[in-house]
Amino acid sequence: MIKKKTLTPVLLGGIFFLMLGLSFAAVPLYDMFCRITGFGGTTQISKEAPNVVLDKIVSVRFDTNVNNLTWDFKAKSNVIDVKVGEVNRIEFEVKNYGDETTYGVASFNVSPSSFGKYYSKLGCFCFEKQELKAGEKATYVMTFYLDPDLVNDPTTKNLEDVTMSYTFFSTDYYKQS
Incomplete structure (x- = not known):
């Protein structure tokens, strides 16, 4: 069983890398959204x-x-x-x-x-x-x-x-x- 002391840093690290990935994907995703919708x-x-x-x-x-x-x-x-x-x-x-x-x-x-x-x-x-x-x-x-x-x-x-x-x-x- 994983202890709370190790679960929290792993969870926070995962959230950090998810947010980092989303920040790199934001510009091309926004551009694609604008081109498709005319936004x-x-x-x-x-x-x-x-x-x-x-x-x-x-x-x-x-x-x-x-x-x-x-x-x-x-x-x-x-x-x-x-x-x-x-x-x-x-x-x-x-x-x-x-x-x-x-x-x-x-x-x-x-x-x-x-x-x-x-x-x-x-x-x-x-x-x-x-x-x-x-x-x-x-x-x-x-x-x-x-x-x-x-x-x-x-x-x-x-x-x-x-x-x-x-x-x-x-x-x-x-x-x-």
């Missing part, structure tokens, strides 16, 4: 377009921001009307108006957040390190579609507009203290 406006990544295009039109607004970079960042069109299920392309113009080479990474979110699981990207510059030399201009493209399943969801079926907000962050941003 927090997380959009989807798709390899192919749907086979169905609906007559429903949704206005997609593009909001662009820059954080800690000497960049000008704009969508070529602030709003585009898209058919649900149709593949669309939007171009973004970026210019480094500073006097040195800088690096940025774009992140995004969608509003309303319930729409995230129906906003599917086929190609995007997001989360990839971008380099712009002093005075350099670039055009970045995002290809997307709105999943036809959105018309079956009571939280999204009546939405007529959605906003995609992009922010370019300096890759040095997280190195600052």
Whole structure:
């Protein structure tokens, strides 16, 4: 029979290692949860377009921001009307108006957040390190579609507009203290 004096440290050690394991698993599990559910406006990544295009039109607004970079960042069109299920392309113009080479990474979110699981990207510059030399201009493209399943969801079926907000962050941003 195991004595109480040895059972308590063994039990506490087991709990410690369980919590340690869960802390390492938390980030990938949370990411998987967000991708599956669209939680927090997380959009989807798709390899192919749907086979169905609906007559429903949704206005997609593009909001662009820059954080800690000497960049000008704009969508070529602030709003585009898209058919649900149709593949669309939007171009973004970026210019480094500073006097040195800088690096940025774009992140995004969608509003309303319930729409995230129906906003599917086929190609995007997001989360990839971008380099712009002093005075350099670039055009970045995002290809997307709105999943036809959105018309079956009571939280999204009546939405007529959605906003995609992009922010370019300096890759040095997280190195600052």
